Amino acid sequence: MxxxxxxxxxxxxxxxxxxxxxxxxxxxxxxxxxxxxVILIIGDNPLKALEVLIYGAFGYPEAIGYTLYYTTNFIxxxxxxxxxxxxxxxxxxxxxxxxxSGLGVGLAALYLDFLPxxxxxxxxxLAAALFGAIWAYVPGYLQAKRGSHVVITTIMFNFIAxxxxxxxxxxILISKEAGGSPETREFAENTxxxxxxxxxxxxxxPLNFSFIIALALSVAFxxxxxxxxxxxEIRVVGQNETAAKxxxxxxxxxxxxxxxxxxxxxxxxxxxxxxxxxxxxxxxxTGGFGFVGIAVALMGRNHPxxxxxxxxxxxxxxxxxxxxxxxxxxxxxxxxxxxxxxxxLFSGALEHMFRPKIESFFRRAAxxxxxxx
Amino acid sequence: xxxxxxxxxxxxxxxxxxxxxxxxxxxxxxxFDMGGKFDKSxxxxxxxxxxxxxxxxGIDYMEFEVTQVSQRxxxxxxxxxxxxxxxxxxxxxxxxxxxxxxxxxxxxKFTIVDMVVDLPNVQSIVFKEHEGxxxxxxxxxxxxxTGKVGFVGGMDIPLIRKFALGYEEGAKYxxxxxxxxxxxxxxxxxxxxxxxxxxxxxKSQFDRGADVVYAAAGGTGIGVYQAAKDAGKFAxxxxxNQNYLHPGTMLTSMTKRVDxxxxxxxxxxxxxxxxxxxxxxxxxxxxxxxAIDEHNKGVLDKDIIAKLEQARADIIAGKIKVTDYMSK
Numbered sequence: 001m002x003x004x005x006x007x008x009x010x011x012x013x014x015x016x017x018x019x020x021x022x023x024x025x026x027x028x029x030x031x032x033x034x035x036x037x038v039i040l041i042i043g044d045n046p047l048k049a050l051e052v053l054i055y056g057a058f059g060y061p062e063a064i065g066y067t068l069y070y071t072t073n074f075i076x077x078x079x080x081x082x083x084x085x086x087x088x089x090x091x092x093x094x095x096x097x098x099x100x101s102g103l104g105v106g107l108a109a110l111y112l113d114f115l116p117x118x119x120x121x122x123x124x125x126l127a128a129a130l131f132g133a134i135w136a137y138v139p140g141y142l143q144a145k146r147g148s149h150v151v152i153t154t155i156m157f158n159f160i161a162x163x164x165x166x167x168x169x170x171x172i173l174i175s176k177e178a179g180g181s182p183e184t185r186e187f188a189e190n191t192x193x194x195x196x197x198x199x200x201x202x203x204x205x206p207l208n209f210s211f212i213i214a215l216a217l218s219v220a221f222x223x224x225x226x227x228x229x230x231x232x233e234i235r236v237v238g239q240n241e242t243a244a245k246x247x248x249x250x251x252x253x254x255x256x257x258x259x260x261x262x263x264x265x266x267x268x269x270x271x272x273x274x275x276x277x278x279x280x281x282x283x284x285x286t287g288g289f290g291f292v293g294i295a296v297a298l299m300g301r302n303h304p305x306x307x308x309x310x311x312x313x314x315x316x317x318x319x320x321x322x323x324x325x326x327x328x329x330x331x332x333x334x335x336x337x338x339x340x341x342x343x344x345l346f347s348g349a350l351e352h353m354f355r356p357k358i359e360s361f362f363r364r365a366a367x368x369x370x371x372x373x
Numbered sequence: 374x375x376x377x378x379x380x381x382x383x384x385x386x387x388x389x390x391x392x393x394x395x396x397x398x399x400x401x402x403x404x405f406d407m408g409g410k411f412d413k414s415x416x417x418x419x420x421x422x423x424x425x426x427x428x429x430x431g432i433d434y435m436e437f438e439v440t441q442v443s444q445r446x447x448x449x450x451x452x453x454x455x456x457x458x459x460x461x462x463x464x465x466x467x468x469x470x471x472x473x474x475x476x477x478x479x480x481x482k483f484t485i486v487d488m489v490v491d492l493p494n495v496q497s498i499v500f501k502e503h504e505g506x507x508x509x510x511x512x513x514x515x516x517x518x519t520g521k522v523g524f525v526g527g528m529d530i531p532l533i534r535k536f537a538l539g540y541e542e543g544a545k546y547x548x549x550x551x552x553x554x555x556x557x558x559x560x561x562x563x564x565x566x567x568x569x570x571x572x573x574x575x576k577s578q579f580d581r582g583a584d585v586v587y588a589a590a591g592g593t594g595i596g597v598y599q600a601a602k603d604a605g606k607f608a609x610x611x612x613x614n615q616n617y618l619h620p621g622t623m624l625t626s627m628t629k630r631v632d633x634x635x636x637x638x639x640x641x642x643x644x645x646x647x648x649x650x651x652x653x654x655x656x657x658x659x660x661x662x663x664a665i666d667e668h669n670k671g672v673l674d675k676d677i678i679a680k681l682e683q684a685r686a687d688i689i690a691g692k693i694k695v696t697d698y699m700s701k
Binding site: 066069159162163165166167170174178179180181182204206273277278282283284285287318322325326329332333336 | 441451
């Protein structure tokens, strides 16, 4: 082990807490610092803003409920983007896959609601996964067999999904009672997912059973990617397609598989939003979660634990940002987007800015210790 | 501990103040929908109304701009909990949020614009956009030399189809052989703010022979009006009076007085005349109409105005029936 550490060009061996804790923390600090400057420029108190942001995200039970509700969506889309990343694919169609899954949820919940809840809910969840999977299967197939790049096809499939959903909601599924608002009738109560129980104090927030599903899927994701042959094959294709072929692994099969799973995972956003919160199919329920999922997967290094942490961070920023808009009138929605953008910039895009310095510091410290000993 | 002290102090102060303060107790609140208060259209009209109230009465209002679907309920409920005397919610999409918040806060007044929520503490304000659109449709068909007029909608939703249907009926009423081209900008909320695409759609309608085009598309309309100016054709504005944007090529604007509705909601809540129930604002109530000002004086012909006034009277009297897309 000692020789491996000293090898030239080997990745820096720094304590894990530095890699996973300190560096993200410093990135976050830098982002907050710049945000603070911006807030100072518009003439408000940055420390108060930070306090409101944190209080708004974690300060009282309902806030935590909202934070975890956003987190749930980000876990789903983060995992969706991550599984595609493991196969070397860039799925930017999670938004459309989630949206079209709303149709699956809707059809199941609207037309099968005579079934008892323990039948209709699983069917609706499966329908969500199935619709998302189909929507991602097509770009996956085109990539694998025809060489059409998934970045292009998935983003175009977003628009097709929006148009299909717009058409079905305005022309077909629209409810007579909705007074012209493009939405379906309310689902029957037996299809609703359980909200957070009363004793948590979060019953007034949209947090629901989907959060448990998200945690379960995270565990399943870990097991699938690192402990099954399928996951192994997907990773091999992602790292080296030629080597995969040489080893007898079919890249085409795995590209399609990874994309299908990716779409199915994205589809769970519809479960959280429609079965858990709105109880009807509405427009715009995906709210950009699919796109933020890309940032979540990047920040979380495509690992379920990292994705959970990143999703929690984004959830906190979303909910804390809402609180900011409420409590500080000088901070409007554009300002909140600036703060969110800076955090993404520093912890995602500029991730390597501080890393070399910090790593070399700890390496030097480690060497000094070794010499002393 | 500090916090608890603070709360206690605040409670004491509140009790002390509540004895004297009356007018200061009035706390209006408004929740804008997605698009935000500067969308050059629906939400901005509401913002103008709220600002007008603030200027007149000197009372500040609380506001929130929704950016996520789930924030609607959060925002409306939050305003009620912060002690708002009246919460005005903009847009049909907030109906569910208002429903839930109104049930949870039976003592708070709620006003929703563009949608009906049937609860004892909710006032619903809806507009007869089809009536106003009918009149500008007539104006378009009578001004057109080619007999072809265009319509550019924002997002393809029933509300916009309501504008389109009224416009088409108006055009056909004035000129039975008139041809109406209809295009929607898109199927996502981005369609409300895409002037480039609005301009392209207008140009394509001009290429097909249209010489008057009506935009009901929020910020997208800016591109439509610009395209009309560049091509030397006529455009019709929407919601606010937009005649001033391009004097000379703006034929008129279909006004939907959202600003008045918001201001009146605040004012009536303040002086106690606010009433729950449905308020339908059409031509009769002056809620919709067409704009004539110094910017389009020479543009809209006198004979046409006379005919429009006749049609307005006929619609109010029920002699002309304009179809409402929503109740079709």
